[in-house]
Amino acid sequence: MKKDISAYGLGATLYMPATRRDIVDTIVTGKIAELRSLVICLEDAVTEQDLPDAMENLKGMLVALSKSKLRHKSVDWPLIFIRPRNAQIGQLVVEEYDLSAVDGFVLPKFTLASLADWSAILAKTHFHWMPTLETEDVFDVNSMQELAASLETHECRGKIIALRIGGNDLMNCVSLRRSREFTLYDGPMGYVIKMLVAIFGSKGFALTAPVCEHIDDHSLLEKELALDLAHGLVGKTAIHPNQIGLIQKALMVSSLDHEDALRIMNSSKAVFKAGGAMCEPATHRRWAKSILDRVHYFGVTQAPSPAAASPTMQVHHR
Template sequence: MTATASEDTTAPAVEGPAHFHHLAEDTLQGLFLHRPEPISQFWDARRLGVALGATLYVPATRPNLAEVISRRFASGVMTMVIDLEDAVADHEEPAAIASAIAAIAELEGTPAGQMLLFVRVRTAEQIETIASLTGGSDVLTGFVIPKFDAHNAIHALQAVRTAGTATGRHLWAMPVLESAAIVHRETRDDQLSLLSSHLDEYRDIVPAVRIGATDMCGLFGIRRDRDLTIYDVRVAADAIASVVNHLGRADGGHVITGPVWEYFADHERRFAPTLRHTPFRDHDAVWFRQELVSRDMDGLLREIALDRANGMNGKTVIHPRHVAPVHALSAVTHEEYHDALDVLATEAGGVARSSYGNKMNEMKPHRNWANRVMDRAAAFGVTNSGISFVDLLTAADVAA
């Protein structure tokens, strides 16, 4: 696939596995016009941020942690976070750190050791400790920084940069925005303006900014129902919109990832399922639609679509079943790809009918969108004509 301006073509050619690597060869040929490219930790920050996809959290105290991570990788998970924070009780912290370090050592030299693997720390001080105890391991991609705000931003980001220098590794930092100062209206704009400046200073080590919607809702005593998306919870939706407005702009902003979807089992419904019958009927997969509805996946699919519509890529997930929907909706369709090619073919501006003959492409207003499509195309591939997210989901389901 042709490189775009967002690629760092001078970076070392160190590559890992690609998204959908768990699917059979004949399945990949049937699904993709252009397959996902092997992910390199030396991609530029924006493209790597897009490539994160579904980021699966696992408690550091999970028994047989390295085995669990390896199993998830084999099922198509490409990004994981070993969690030392909310998922770990206070008295378990020392054991959790030891478990994380042992798992990283055990994954060295294995296929799963090539995935994007982060550690979510409790404090900036843990960054130096974990980086030094892992000995500059290639397995460790970087750190997730919770409760990130203007008060602790520089200290935490500098800790990641210092740890990378000390270990001879390019370690990445993923901040999580979930603090009260960012959510409350009277402090939000000042906080985000300061954070924008701090993040710009450390742009080379920040692939994405994550949103902690569960903590945001918790500030108001809210837990969103599984019949609703996060965008139905106005206080959270307002905060998310402000984050994207300040930090996710096309002219030098950062990748913002979608918040977690926390449900994964059937429940009594008050509203009709939001998943249309037509795409599944057209692909002889009506049975699969019912299966998705029974797993509460229709709400997840709708929220993923709304994440994209609101300027975000990828998503935090807490269940392996959620990975395939995120990746299926991240792949670039044949139509999207050709629209993007048309837009990027000229810098002169103007308007032209799309190759599919169903829309108008405006060359200047749609250019930033087209560049982002190319980042997704590199990470998640371009589907063959006639292939939809239903095909990708069913293929992943069969592989599982």
């Protein structure tokens, strides 16, 4: 079965250290409900002393996944990505590991300077890219404009599913850790995310939202998810299975937005009123397309009537 590779198809992307021994079982048995994509990480989630073990474990996992994939060709697995520690390890993995079960690579500490290295490593492969913006130069508007312009015309453009925003690394650049009381948007990252969306989103790149590291604070996660969507981000990094359902519930589309999107895509009028708001297809069409893409993957939440005593949620998949 050919997988549908889309930025919206990522949903909540679960990061798992390559030292874990249960990753194959998690993938093959579908142990984690609703898991759409995962990243096997060799970078920050693995200490330097554990790297040899992680590399050996990854090699064994990939062989096991390859064999399982051959036995069960119709299996509906989540998208699988590898996050190498650096370009050198990325090249080693590409050249020496069995990657037949892998969909792509998350490229750490991605910069314009590293573009040539990653392009050389992955040029002759089918793998999709998810470069991670997480270095000091992300704070430099000129550097990001230069990177976006280069990626827009580069031969890798068609392979880039989304750019990932590395919130924790970026906070580390300014000697901060995210607050337990405020969303990521209430500090310097609020500016950074707005700037990245303006620069990369305007060139058609999708961006995913940083992780909420306060795993058990679902209220904070829900607040942040609302702001992620308001900024046009398409998915979010997860570090615990209990975040996945919340993230993907947030990615569902309200019935009002769904109706507006359908009207905008199908209307012959230049301007019309719907739901108390102006709809203008010439300026709202890209928004409407993104809404319908979300509906395809996550469905629609049916708003309850005002008289309903106990609101319920209905999901409609296209």
